[in-house]
Amino acid sequence: MPENGFEPRIVVFACNWCAYAGADLAGVSRIQYPPTTRIIRVMCSSRIDPTFILKAFLHGADGVLVAGCHLGDCHYIEGNYNTEKRMKKTTQALKHLGFETERFRLEWISASEGAKFAKVIAGFTDQIRELGPNPMGKVTEV
């Protein structure tokens, strides 16, 4: 347990067809993972606009994870290619701002990868715990 009792608040955007199903599988299989996430289901990871990520951090999220289908397996054929491009640019913008880009992650998790989902969350939570709370001054209780 961390000394200062800091428990990260991580926002996860998970695509309906793969990542969210993977999260469901982790749950049904009773695989434990830290209760630090708020999972938001979207139909495709390409629904995620860069402003969602920026707003999440502005409103106090300590970490943001975007999870979608593996490249080539997108339910909508090419959505996740757009996601990849967009998220790369968002990371670049965060880097320009001097913000720790380790707080933002893009992962491809399939519907059968329940264990991977849990592992990703656990690893990400540990990383955020080490980085500490979100340094932005404005924190809005959502």
Add this chain to the structure above:
Amino acid sequence: MSKVDNCYQCGLCTGFCPKRRVSKYSPRLRINEFLLNKQKEASWECLTCGLCSQHCPQTVDYLSFVRELRAGSVDEEAIAHKSVFTLLCEIMNCYPEAKGVPVDFEGETDENSEIAYFPGCIDFFDCFLDIGVNFHEIGDSSIKLLNKIGIKPKLLSLRCCGHDALWQGHKEIFDELRRYNTEKIERSGVKTLVTSCAECFRTFSKDYELDIEVMHLSQILEKNTDKLNLETKNCKVTYHDPCRLGRHMEVYDAPRNVLQAVKGLTLKEFDETREDSQCCGVSAWVSCNTKAKVLMVEKLDSAIGTGAGVLITTCPKCYAHLNCLKNEKPPIKDFDIDVVDLAIFLSSMDGEAKKGD
């Protein structure tokens, strides 16, 4: 002060308003509603180009009027790109480690120079605008040109100047950006601030209260055209006066003198030029819609009509909007003209003969 009480409803403003050509937006009517019915709703269709105030016989400052109406009443729906650039400003303001805009450019700089160069938010444009142009190049080119005329500028990483926040009604965001930037400029000890962005130029000059000299890149280049030594071959260009450099700050000659100092270059003028120049269609990312697109198409058509092969502009926003139109998929039509920023254009012909048409 907007002096809106002076209005005697003659309608000259509406006659000149570009938005009125493509919609029912009427500055005269808007003032009427304000004066008679105390209608204080913000006006988001206005381009804030200033054509109206220019012709007003009663010296009504419609720009101040619109700005005052908008202050504090933000309409998220009216802001393009989901206000991503305003969000970046908010982050810059509340993130204590925020460095300000990136200033990592090629070229020779001097930390102790009294002349500072500020590029504006161009690196963020590269992150979020996928329109086939490179904004970072504006910074590289500007520094290259400054080096050419013998200046090694200090790179000032200020936060966003706040132009967009101001015109979008985000008063708090603008005030904080202004406070931080003013302090940083004062602490830096620079005496001159040069910017390659017309909007930053207007904002630092008119909306901040700085003790230092603020110059647009074209102005400092104009003072040193003898050191530029640029040459091209049979290149016909036309020049677009950005609203913020032209009507707002009355700088018309500097970019023209700089262009005309290039050997082998012919400068063609629009029919409506200088004070009468038509706005590119969008300001502060507000109301970028089909009506704005019609104005952009008109602008490019007029540019092609001058016979030029290149349209030069001195504002990264105009550069963005007109190239966004050119890059539309599916394309509206084939616009046979390149839209290039002044700094990129000049630095690309450094000594080389360029094929124009």
